[in-house]
Amino acid sequence: MTAWLADAALFAGGVYLCLRLIAAAYRLLDLWYTIRTAYPAVLRGILGWGGAAAATAAVLEGRHRLAFLLGLLAFLLFYLSLYRLRHLVLRKPAPLE
């Protein structure tokens, strides 16, 4: 039970770190217009969150590492799928009468 809970927590941790890593990577685009001055913060973000994810994966072993990596991967796939899913939620213009 405890191991299962730990896996769940690590999965959630993987999701969270992936989310922050994507956000940090996006800041490169968001702040491109001022990258000459913003690059230290941008690099700090990418290296910080990327490093945290890599370090966590390195420290963990076996099924725990798998749970963590699955969390990372699951969120990445979920995030990419949002670009398609949005089309399903949005309305179309009213049909011709």
Place this chain on the structure above:
Amino acid sequence: MNDSVLPLEDVRAADAGSAGGKAANLGEMARSGFPVPPGFVVLSHAGHAFFEALGVAGALAGLQNLPPAGLASRCSALQRRIVDAEVQAPLADAIREAHARLMAACGADTTCVVRSSATAEDLPGASFAGQHGTYYYVDAGRLLEMIRHCWASLWSREAVSYRSTHGIPHESVRMAVVVQEMVRADVSGVAFTANPVTGERAEVVIESSFGMGAAIVDGRVTPDRYVVARDGLGLRERRIAHKRLMVPTRLPDERAERLVAVPHEKQRSETLGAEQIRTVARWALRCEERFGAPQDVEWAIAGDRFHLFQSRPITTLGREEGATAVKGKWVLFKAVAENFTDPITPLTADLLSVLFGPGLRFIGGRLYMNLELLAPLVPFEMSDETLADALYLTARTAAPLRLSLRKLPLALLAGLLFHLSVGVLLARTRAMPDGFMAAYRSLCRRVGDDATLDAVQALQRVTVLPRLLDPLGHMAMMVNVSSLRFAPWMAALKHMLMRWVPGLRPDAVAVLCSGSEGVLSAEMGRGIGVLASEARREAAARDILLRHEPGEALAQLRRDPGARGFVERLDAFLAVHGHRAIKEFEIRTARWEEDPAPVLGMVRNYLLVDKDEGVREQKGARERRELEAEVRRALEVRPLERRLRLRWRLVHLAARRARYYLKLRENSRFYHIMAIGLLRKRVLAIEAELRGRGSLKCKDDVFFLRWNEVAALRAGALGWTDVEDRIRQRRLEHVRLAKVTPPRTIGIERSDPVAAAPALDRLEGQSASPGRYEGVARVILDPSVDLTLRPGEVLVAPYTDPAWTPLFLVAGAAVVEVGSYLSHAGTVAREYGLPCVVDVPDCTRRIPSGARVQVDGGAGVVRILGETAG
């Protein structure tokens, strides 16, 4: 004439069953000596016989229980059959004969108006206004075709739905047709023998404009408005509109535009003289006397002759309607209500709807939230009414909330999905520099130039459907979600201050959250101030702005070399803010870059008040800094605070974060509007194409179509005659909706306690910006027309958007009918440091211009202290 066609004057009130309500009414008026234009009536049994001969009478009766989609296609097919069929010879001959007689009496070059007259029109409680066809400029060649169109309009989807909603059996309704001389009106309009908005019976309201009155009825032109006392016919109120357009009474050819420019010298002149106003009022009151109830009268003046076209009861008097046919439970979306205070046009609604999921919907031109969809996601035990109050952000939801374990799992799941969906965006927008969305302008340009995208795709591309490596694509829209984080920070700030500095002023939280740098709406106000300063320096520019109306001033400024500096600054201002406009979420509204007259009007206003705007700007930030120092001093008595400053750091952090998110929200709007501007450009290009082809006849008509109808017009699947009626009906509906207050909720049982009559001198609203102020109230309904706010006066407005910002620089305080803490009025008032109360129902009616008022922005209360001279 045969028994199917009667001269108008032979029709009596008792003939309503065969001649329809309108014809019976007109016949009765003609017989009673009212100046009704001559004409004849094709009685309803002729239309019914035509339906029977065509074999559609049975099909018409079968429309009662069809679902909306099926109904639309059946109605459309039936209408097409009716319009395409030939009228049987005996009836056609009788109509031609009556028409020839009319021409002989009125003159060979006379054209006619062909008007429907259904037997159910103007039943008590039902008004079919605009749902049945009326056709102008009809000559002998098109007479029979237009009569068939009138018959067909009985079976338009709107008319069928309306009858179904009001329980009127389809088989009980028949259609007669009135053919009358089309009067060549110099001036025309409508008159109401009771105020249709306030219900006031002691006054007659007259609206008038040049040319044909149809333009007033369906809202194409803004008319002059006169309010006349019923007793003595004294003029109580006169408002002269800027009448740029009119509907001509003669067309050079069938393809000609139906809306033409009013000669420049007449645009701001009065349409009616004092005696003409009394004449209109007298005839309107005679109609009321004749028919025994308050009347809505259509009239015209041609030369020195007065004409009456219609008199009917004011069916909506004292009634707020608008959403009776809507199923489900809906709550007005107050957070965006200030953007949609006027109903939006059908095309805008249709296009903006593609940005929403199922939780939002436009009803009656206003945006509503779906309560049935939201209720299961709120993990508290709440009645629909309480939830509606919470969603509407009223102060009534102060009762403690009880967690619902039953609803909790779904709410948690929804919350999780929400955070997963927008988590990246929330993380990205935690701390961004002020200009981070500036690249959105070039994105809009790029998408605007992309011919592979239609208008809907282009709008979605720049708002909700970004590409993977084009993140700003939905930042402007989604940053609104992100900015909602101001609420927990404000709550935390409030909690800390109450606990650690309990004796602080009651509006401390609001003061600490105001005074940000970089609020774009405030910068726009500053930009206008800079333009005013430039105009003060350049005598030529100043003279032109003060001597000419804003509409004329621009051309003069561009011609005068002495005003070059001002023009360059104006162009620079428009390059940044030109995508903005009054009522800017409405695609129909011209942007400042198209028509900078409102900007020039604001500059002129600044020149007139001659005030140092900088003082006001600094006030909010200075007040905040003073309060911060006070809080810091007060915290120093707490243990370890002098050494660690931990509490102060927390207070400071919460205030800074709240300020950041509040600014983020207001600034995001600056970019939304770019997307609306992009959409408008696309729509205008399509409109030009359709008008060039003759598929549309009037400027702005395109905004009363739906997107797929526009597409069908472009493809040639629909033509002008297919959409003419729809446009007219929707214009009429738009005018009607603009006159009613939208209900806050639809389909939700309200148990409003029987409140004591509100005190006449005290109005309550929501606090939006702290501070107390006493001054003279000035009611401003439209910032592009009313520019008379004097320095220090209290601005009383129905709503505000960025176009109102310059008025905040000269106002002493602001009182606004709609809005919330986050609304534009609140945000700008906080930045400029003036007290502001929002969500004050009816304040523009209850507070008279010139009254002395006290505004308590912290408590959200306005007191009327009394009238002042002037």
